[in-house]
Amino acid sequence: xxxxxxxxxxxxxxxxxxxxxxxxxxxxxxxxxxxxxxxxxxxxxxxxxxxxxxxxxxxxxxxxxxxxxxxxxxxxxxxxxxxxxxxxxxxxxxxxxxxxxxxxxxxxxxxxxxxxxxxxxxxxxxxxxxxxxxxxxxxxxxxxxxxxxxxxxxxxxxxxxxxxxxxxxxxxxxxxxxxxxxxxxxxxxxxxxxxxxxxxxxxxxxxxxxxxxxxxx
Numbered sequence: 006x007x008x009x010x011x012x013x014x015x016x017x018x019x020x021x022x023x024x025x026x027x028x029x030x031x032x033x034x035x036x037x038x039x040x041x042x043x044x045x046x047x048x049x050x051x052x053x054x055x056x057x058x059x060x061x062x063x064x065x066x067x068x069x070x071x072x073x074x075x076x077x078x079x080x081x082x083x084x085x086x087x088x089x090x091x092x093x094x095x096x097x098x099x100x101x102x103x104x105x106x107x108x109x110x111x112x113x114x115x116x117x118x119x120x121x122x123x124x125x126x127x128x129x130x131x132x133x134x135x136x137x138x139x140x141x142x143x144x145x146x147x148x149x150x151x152x153x154x155x156x157x158x159x160x161x162x163x164x165x166x167x168x169x170x171x172x173x174x175x176x177x178x179x180x181x182x183x184x185x186x187x188x189x190x191x192x193x194x195x196x197x198x199x200x201x202x203x204x205x206x207x208x209x210x211x212x213x214x215x216x217x218x219x220x221x222x
Contacts (some may be wrong), residue, residue, distance in 0.1 A: 011084040014038060018078065018085060022070035027145075035066060038085065047090045049097065055209045057096035063144060063180075064092055144180065150215055151176050162207050170195065172208040179204065 021034035039062060046061075048054070067073040069085075078088055154160055154173050163171035170193050178184040186197045193200070 010041075011086070014041065014085040015080050017041075018069055018080070026071065031070075035069070038069075039065070042086055042089060045086055047093055047097075051097065051101070052205050053100035054097065055213055056205065057093055057100055059209075059212065060096050061089055061093045065089060066144060147215070148177070148180065151180075159208075159211065162211070164195070164199070164203050167193070167195070169193070170200070170203075172204075172211060175200070175204050175208050176212060 017034055017038050021031050021038065024031035024034070046058070064075065068075045069078045071077065078085065082088075151159060151173055159173035159176065160168075160171050163169070175189070178189060184192075186201055189195075189200055190197045
C-alpha cells in the first residue's frame, strides 16, 4: 500500500516536472500532490506548526522540479513524504529554538527598550528562503489573493491601535523572500513576541482558510 502510494507520487512528480514552470498543467499536478500528501505529513500541536507547514509547501513548489532554493527532489534518496517531512521537521526545530531564544530575551529586551532609543540586538530568525527568478504559480495566486483582499478582512485585522500592522501587510512580508521578525520589529517599533503572536493567532488561520478553499490543504 505504502509502496504503491509512493510510486503514485513519484509518477505525479515526473508528470508535473514535464510541464513548463508556471503552466496550468504543472500547477494542477502540484496541487494534486499537495492534497494527497497533506494528511500524511508529520503533525504536532505547536503554535508555529502552520507557519512551518506553509514554508514546507513553498519549499516543495520551488524545489520539486528546478531546485530554486535548495536541492531538487531526488526520488532515489527516498519518497516525497520522507523528503517533505525532513524539511518540515527542520523548520519546526528552528521555530522551537527561535521561540525559546525570544522568550529568554524578552525581559532584557523590555528593560533595554525602556532605557534606550529602542534599538535592540535580537536573534536572527530561522533561515530565510531566498528570492527565486520565478515564483511558483501557487505562490503567485496567494500574493494576488492577499493584495486584492476583496472583503477587506486582511486589512481590517490589525494589532490594537496599529491599523498599519495588519494581516495583509504581515502575510506579504512573511512570504519568500521573508522579511525577518527582527526587521519587522524595528520597522514597526513593536516587540518580536507581539508581532509573532499576532501573526500566529490572526493571520495564519486566515491563510489556512484560503489554502483549504483552494484545495491546497
